[in-house]
Amino acid sequence: MQPAKQATASQSETDRLRARAVWLYHVEGSTQNDIAVQLGISRVMVVRLLADARRRNEVRVTVSAPLAELIELEREIETRYGINRVIVAPFADPDEDPVKVIAAAAGNFISGLMKSGMTVGVGWGRTLYNTLPFISGETLEDFRVVSLLGGIAAARRFNPAEFAWQFAELFQAEGFLIPAPAVVDSPETKHALLERCGLAAIFEMANKLDVALLSVGGISTLTTSYRTGYITESDRRSLIDAGAVGDVLYNFIDENGVVIDHDVNARVISVDLASLRRTAERVLVSGGKEKRIALRAALKTLSPTTLITDEITAKDLCP
Numbered sequence: 037m038q039p040a041k042q043a044t045a046s047q048s049e050t051d052r053l054r055a056r057a058v059w060l061y062h063v064e065g066s067t068q069n070d071i072a073v074q075l076g077i078s079r080v081m082v083v084r085l086l087a088d089a090r091r092r093n094e095v096r097v098t099v100s101a102p103l104a105e106l107i108e109l110e111r112e113i114e115t116r117y118g119i120n121r122v123i124v125a126p127f128a129d130p131d132e133d134p135v136k137v138i139a140a141a142a143g144n145f146i147s148g149l150m151k152s153g154m155t156v157g158v159g160w161g162r163t164l165y166n167t168l169p170f171i172s173g174e175t176l177e178d179f180r181v182v183s184l185l186g187g188i189a190a191a192r193r194f195n196p197a198e199f200a201w202q203f204a205e206l207f208q209a210e211g212f213l214i215p216a217p218a219v220v221d222s223p224e225t226k227h228a229l230l231e232r233c234g235l236a237a238i239f240e241m242a243n244k245l246d247v248a249l250l251s252v253g254g255i256s257t258l259t260t261s262y263r264t265g266y267i268t269e270s271d272r273r274s275l276i277d278a279g280a281v282g283d284v285l286y287n288f289i290d291e292n293g294v295v296i297d298h299d300v301n302a303r304v305i306s307v308d309l310a311s312l313r314r315t316a317e318r319v320l321v322s323g324g325k326e327k328r329i330a331l332r333a334a335l336k337t338l339s340p341t342t343l344i345t346d347e348i349t350a351k352d353l354c355p
Contacts (some may be wrong), residue, residue: 054132057085058095062169070315087205091173106347111341112354120341121314125323127346134323134346135163142321142344143170149247149317150207152177157184157242157307158203159250159285160196163321168199171207181209182241184312185285186218186246186305212238216305218286218335219266223302235305242307246316252334254326282330283310291329293337309337317341319322 056075060066060081072079091093107280110122124139127134146167150156158181160163162306183200197213204211216229230236255276267275267286278298279290285306287295295309297300312318320340322331328349335353345353 054089054094057082058089061086062127064097083202083205086169087173087202090169090171090206091175091208093172095169106350109350109354113339113350116354117335117343119335119343120181121343122350123342123344125344125349127323127348130325130348134348135166138321138323138344138346139165139166140170142319143167145342145344146249146319147172149319150174150176152178152179154246155180155182155241155244156203156209156314157245157248157312158196158200159184159248160304161201161251162251163251163323164249165199165319168202168206171203171206175208178213179209180241181207181213182245182334183214183239184242184250184307186214186216186220197304209252212241214238214305217266218305219300220303220305226303226305229305237299239307239311243311243314244250245315247319248315249311249319249321250284250312250334250338250340252320252322252327252330253286254324254330255280256326257286267300274298275300281333282327284312284334289330289333289337291333293335295337312338319344321345327353 052064053075057071060071060074062067062236062266068082071082075082096242106124106126110124113119113122120276121147123141125134125137139164142163154176154180181200181204183196185196187197196218200213201211203331214235216233220226220229230239255272273286275296275298278290278296280296280298281291286304287300287306287309288301290296318340319342320334320338321344323345331345332348332353
């Protein structure tokens with residue numbers, strides 16, 4: 037009987053550790069690094085504890101506010117842009133950041149969308165990263181997650197690889213990351229990585245996705261930390277001069293959704309937009325003042341099947 041008692045004690049300690057990690061993260065708002073220090077464990081263990089809690093349905097962050105006045109707005113956007121489904125999160129303050137409300141709505145939708153047997157391609161960014169606490173994870177069979185963009189070595193939370201890995205953890209999925217920077221030094225380097233270093237196999241997987249989870253990046257300012265060192269201020273201004281209004285997976289596009297002819301676009305290690313358009317379910321998650329022009333452009337080039345945004349951004353799409 038002793039081994040059984042030891043196993044029970046060990047499980048109980050794991051349960052307590054998981055509960056403390058959940059409380060610190062969701063209630064006190066501590067970062068994963070802070071939690072690791074407080075609990076004396078690694079950050080990897082913190083990520084696993086939080087993901088395990090969501091899989092066990094021990095944590096559920098839900099938004100239940102079916103506002104009838106938003107339904108008409110959703111239907112208007114669906115009709116105007118030819119989108120199968122639009123989800124508008126309630127949001128009334130134009131001076132505040134809508135990321136959290138968009139992430140909450142997106143997390144709920146994504147939870148119901150994921151099924152065994154799927155191959156899911158994931159983008160990156162602050163909005164997508166913030167969906168993680170709102171996604172109800174579960175163990176899915178034959179489930180694959182493919183990152184659609186190279187890594188950002190200088191960033192932590194908003195690194196494409198970090199989001200893809202944590203998303204895969206939620207569903208106990210196989211994860212496929214692109215072992216290369218998001219932007220390389222030349223088109224020749226990009227070609228060599230694709231042809232000689234095995235990246236082509238991952239990009240081939242991206243041609244057979246069931247679902248793509250994507251967001252939009254603005255270009256009006258260069259304040260987001262994960263861009264630092266990859267898209268310089270000089271590059272940003274040059275891209276704007278060339279007509280860029282934003283990006284999807286570092287594919288910089290003009291106001292008509294056309295990928296612009298620019299050196300940066302030739303050096304990006306990411307899935308091209310033409311491939312993404314062939315994905316059956318294209319979920320675009322984005323909003324905010326600085327992204328509205330870019331979002332309009334992304335709607336044209338991606339033709340998403342689902343759009344999840346906030347109330348103020350939605351009203352801007354239907355002036």
